[in-house]
Amino acid sequence: MENKLYNACLEGNKSELLNLLQEDALLLDRFITGRYPETPLHVASMLGHLEFVDEILTRKPELAKEVDSRNSSPLHLASAKGYLQIVKRLLQVDPDMCLVSDIDGRNPLHTAAMKGHFxxxxxxxxxxxWAARVLMDQSETILHACVRCNQLEALTLLVERVSDHEFLNCKNHDGNTILHLAIAAKQTKIINLLISSTTIDVNCVNEDGFTALDLLSRNQRDAIDKEIVESLRRMGATHGQDKPLSNSQLKAIRTKILSSTWDQPNAASKSKKRKDGKRSVKNKNGDWLERKRNTLMLVASLLAAMAFQAGINPPSGVWQDNGPSGFSSTESNGKNHTAGFSVLADNHQRVYTLFIAWNTTGFLASLSIILMLISGLPLRRRFFMWVLMVIMWVAITAMALTYLECLVALTPDHQNSLLITILGIAVLVWIGLMLILLLGHMIRVLFRLIKYLRKSVMRLMRLMNPIATRPALV
Incomplete structure (x- = not known):
């Protein structure tokens, strides 16, 4: 049904849409409750099928708030293509979608201005x-976008409708105003508009310390440059450093300004990536702790259940009646047993004592882990998780020893030699595994300690000799 609906969207077939909705009344609702790359409203808005868009909005106006995989709303797509009637219809449903930014940080107003859809x-x-005052990536305004895309008509509208002195003189991350961009690109009409009809600051300097006049060549300038310089001079423009720039310097500055588009990597985006990287590392650590927490809870619960079961049902079972202890009534050695008590406790006291000791140790260790995990304490640091893992090692080892004692109690005397051989091999393998794990953790701790000491020594050296460690100035 979804495929048929998409085909109807591509063709703008309203009758097909109605037929599909008669077959499945919840067809459009699935695009609200589910997650799709785009909705039928996105497709219809992008292709300009007004009647199709109107029918969808009449039945499901909530679709106007849905965004696609690039976080673009139907209003973004209609604005980018310049479909005025569809834009009006979408604004009737939810005008606040003007404030939604896509993955590039642009709202529908930014998109329409860049495309020149007046x-x-x-x-x-x-x-x-007020959506026009929202900043895009690199701290650029919608006015910067109009200048970069050379959209004079859109810039004129925005200057008249939404600009004040502060917004008009906003700087991007390089400290360039829209006048810097216009002069770097030699956009004469935009420069004349800004100089004659606005309160643009002609002496505003960017991060390199250059004013708009600094971006114009003083040597071998053409007629356009001369006209712009005269206009700037009449407005009181001066050089930022009060000295002329060479042609090579001017070319480098213009190239830098024109190449710093919002689609290319820059200092702001790199800073954002670094922040996102730190955030991803934190999320990764949180995921690691959560996985360890869930695993420890599961294993501890299983071990506690095993220990409890072994404690109430010891090996060899319990006596079913009262009578003399021993393998038979003639070998009682003068001892009596009581119904409900352990057979192993009467026949093999030493083995039973070790069995109870190891089983109780494993049971208490497992309960300790469960108690700590459900206590509500902020066990978010790796140190506490390592403590829980050490307790888990104790619990697993205790359960392994409990198993060995059970084998000893249940194995007849004529099989003792085979049992000793098997247990000896098992103990050696277990000890070897524990040593490998212990060695691995010791090496890891040692590396961290060396890294910490190295940083401490470097920090101490910088404090003791700051001049030697200071980078040379060119």
């Missing part, structure tokens, strides 16, 4: 004018 932009600004 009528669409005008409609969006009228619906939610």
């Amino acid at each position: 009528d669409v932009l005008k409609e969006l600004v009228q619906a939610r004018p």
